[in-house]
Amino acid sequence: MERFHTVFFAAGLGCFALAFILCLIFPWMSLKKYHGMDYAGWDEITRAERITPEFHQLAERYPEAFAQSFGEVGPESYREALQLGRDLYVGQACWHCHSQFVRVVSNEEQRFGKPSNAQEYQNVLNQPHLWGTRRVGPDLTREGGKRPNDWHVAHFIQPKNVTPGSVMPSYHYWFEADGTPKKEGFAIISYIQWLGSDRVYRDTHPEEFDVD
Amino acid sequence: MSTATASPTLPAVTPGGDDGPLVEYRFIRWHLAAAGVSILITMVAGFLYSLQFLGYYPFSGSALSPGHIRLIHTNFAAYGFLVNGFTGMTYYVIPRLTGYRVWSKKLGYFIFFAWQAILLFAFLGYLFDKAQAIEWGETPTGFRPGTFELNWVPVDLLVAVGAVCVILQFMVPLYKARRQRYYVTLWYFTAGYIWLALTYLMGNIIPEWVLPGTAGAAVTGLFIHDLVGLYVTPMGWGLMYFFVPLILKKPIWSHSLSVIGFWALAFFYPMGGVHHFLISPIPDYVEFGAISTTIAIEVVVTTVVVNFFMTLKGKYSTLRTSIPIRWFYAGAIYYFITCLQCSFHTTWRFQKIIHFTDWVPGHAHMIMYGTFSFWLFGVIDWLWPRVTKREWASNSLRSWHFWLSTLGITIMFLTLTMSGLIHGFMQRELNPWMDIIDMSVPFWYVRTFAGGLMLSGLMCGLWNMWRTAHHDVPYVEEEHYASDALDPAPTGAA
């Protein structure tokens, strides 16, 4: 009990492996069994009919700037925008101020929308997931389509002008002086507008969304 | 179990036939100095980030944005301060407990420089949006899953290499001493270093490359938890079991209790991981498992804390005379409070209200700063004169460091806990979001003030370390610690 090999193997590897099985393999198996867990890769997410109306609107509202940054609206440009948007969301630590899951408690259903389920996160933009553990600002899982693009432009440039007293940092460096988004600006808005990850899900499981 | 191993015994320099000193003081000095610089960066970053919440954030560019500063804050606390500090300390503890020198001096240089390079590249990576989406493991991956085109230095990979080197460095003397009976500190350190490598690999590979979304979340939860529970905690407990008896010059109260603590930690701790994502799409039975083991941990922690305090019994006056003991026991009190808090707020009833609020950073600071950093400050306080061979330059600065830190963390904990509770209830009562922010601002002012106290305390400590290293009053080792052969080595089979 007090020797090197006991500690090394029993505690070090054995207990770790046990936890690994109980906390990882088991839940994964049951998720698979009860939810199917179909994985949505890039092709699925960027299918032409999945491109959000807001992405088209960005291209119409700022034709030149958009063409310069991403060219035409289409699966490739959408993928590029979402990828960059997610990278910025991660790199700027937005996820340390905003959560991305709605719980079934604390009236969150009324504040944010339908509670999250496992299948919603089964896609390439949630690898790794961005659930977060702190809400300085509101949850963003159901953000897509909630606000118009212009609101986001104004809000990212200076949150305080839109929401007096906000403590969210200003991201003015993603926008030109006249408010036209740069590449980063387009990307983050595209990502935020995609975020109703339930939007992807909603199309395929409409029956679950008739709650109210 | 015999009581022969109930105090850290320092066997004679030994068998191996190596020449040169048993303990490599240079590496300790370097790692502790690097830990000092890292904690300064951590606290300056925390202080700056807290200004964002008051509307006084000083920088406006992308590189120094508040989000980046936050990444630097948490990652330097973990990988800069704690890892450097614990590594420095291990260079002292393992050779003295086993009687064997660490594996290789060259490897020691490599580990030191590689680790500081990791910190530097992680630091720069955060400034340029290269973070990875794994909480507490934001160290840049350097490339995207699927492709192998580098877009940054692959820090994750370097950390894995570094961890393996650290394991070799310290496992070799442990292996050489395999015939001895291990003092409990060695158990903790052995397991702690193995777990560090396993945890790091698991947390950085699986959610990023193998399992997306919800199942990946179970792993990131496990990662956040294991980094604290399976690396920081065993290192911290091991440290207490070594230094407290050494300074008090008496054995720990109960060896059996310390052994129970060890096996219970190994068994229960890893299972609690999912408690970071409760009431989430992760299956309920996994959450129940996590909740019950988290509560079980509280029992374990109680045995450990009881053991610490029974050891102190009859020696209370050392709290006045010895500053390291003061750090250790203040940390132990905070430890007990935080873990008691754990066993309540891990339940769904508390989670509903307190998750996502300031309560959580309040808890995180109490444990990472109030406990583990305090213990490490205690170790630094004890080791620094010995590794620089100079007497502390100023005793009053040592006291200032302690008292300002204690006052600061206490205030910070209270203010964050209060605002967290109010936030939680306001969220439930569907108050508009901005009302929650407006409510929190006064509390956030208090937090910045508390952070200021902690930061000034730290300045006292660092300034004192600097002065100590540069003045010339030699440190004379007390007889008790001078000899390598303090007690007879616990030889013989179990």
Ligand code: HEM
């Ligand atoms: C000058 C003193 C400090 C100040 C002002 C400060 C401030 C902060 C702030 C504002 C946050 C973000 C909280 C949020 O997201 O709402 C934070 C998070 C954190 N800090 Fe500090 N901090 C300080 C010292 C430290 C130290 C010394 C450590 C550890 C050794 C530490 C560990 C952490 C951790 C682990 C988190 C993440 C908490 C979470 O995600 O819930 N901090 N700190």
